[in-house]
Amino acid sequence: AQSVTQPDIHITVSEGASLELRCNYSYGATPYLFWYVQSPGQGLQLLLKYFSGDTLVQGIKGFEAEFKRSQSSFNLRKPSVHWSDAAEYFCAVGPAGAAGNKLTFGGGTRVLVKP
């Protein structure tokens, strides 16, 4: 069965500092990979996705993520964090090429930004 692990439950970072959120997955084949962000009391917004090709993907709000097949990882990064980046971040995997788009989510990482 597929699973997604986000090892860090909480991360506190100073505004302007860099941020990296870890994501490891277990899947039978190369999956589709996603990062979503959730503000308090809100739904989820897609930051970026990886389907195939270049393993470094760029997303919205200055985020990027790198797919490393050998490590089964898809870590999210941002060079300089803004206070508005404080939110919950979810990594998700889904079956490549299959209908239905059924995703499995990681436990989430809550990011706090210090002024």
Add this chain to the structure above:
Amino acid sequence: GAVVSQHPSWVICKSGTSVKIECRSLDFQATTMFWYRQFPKQSLMLMATSNEGSKATYEQGVEKDKFLINHASLTLSTLTVTSAHPEDSSFYICSASRDRGTGELFFGEGSRLTVL
């Protein structure tokens, strides 16, 4: 971009009553919608997959008679929590798939249910 809207955004009800939550895709047709439940400070747990014109597929452990899902049109899916109890209090989120096979989902704003 694709927009998914949920209604109501929050609802308070008495124990034993039923509550209906709507999920609409506003600018695209969604053959598949998903319903999730999210407990405080936890991840999203998939409850069921809603397919237009057919019965929903429920995940293991989800009571289909308690969480009724109807997907009567390509833009609307509803989740009805029947005979709600305090333990049903949660944040319910829907998502819709616009393009089959891409894996990309568009999420509603969520609906917070509180059962007294």
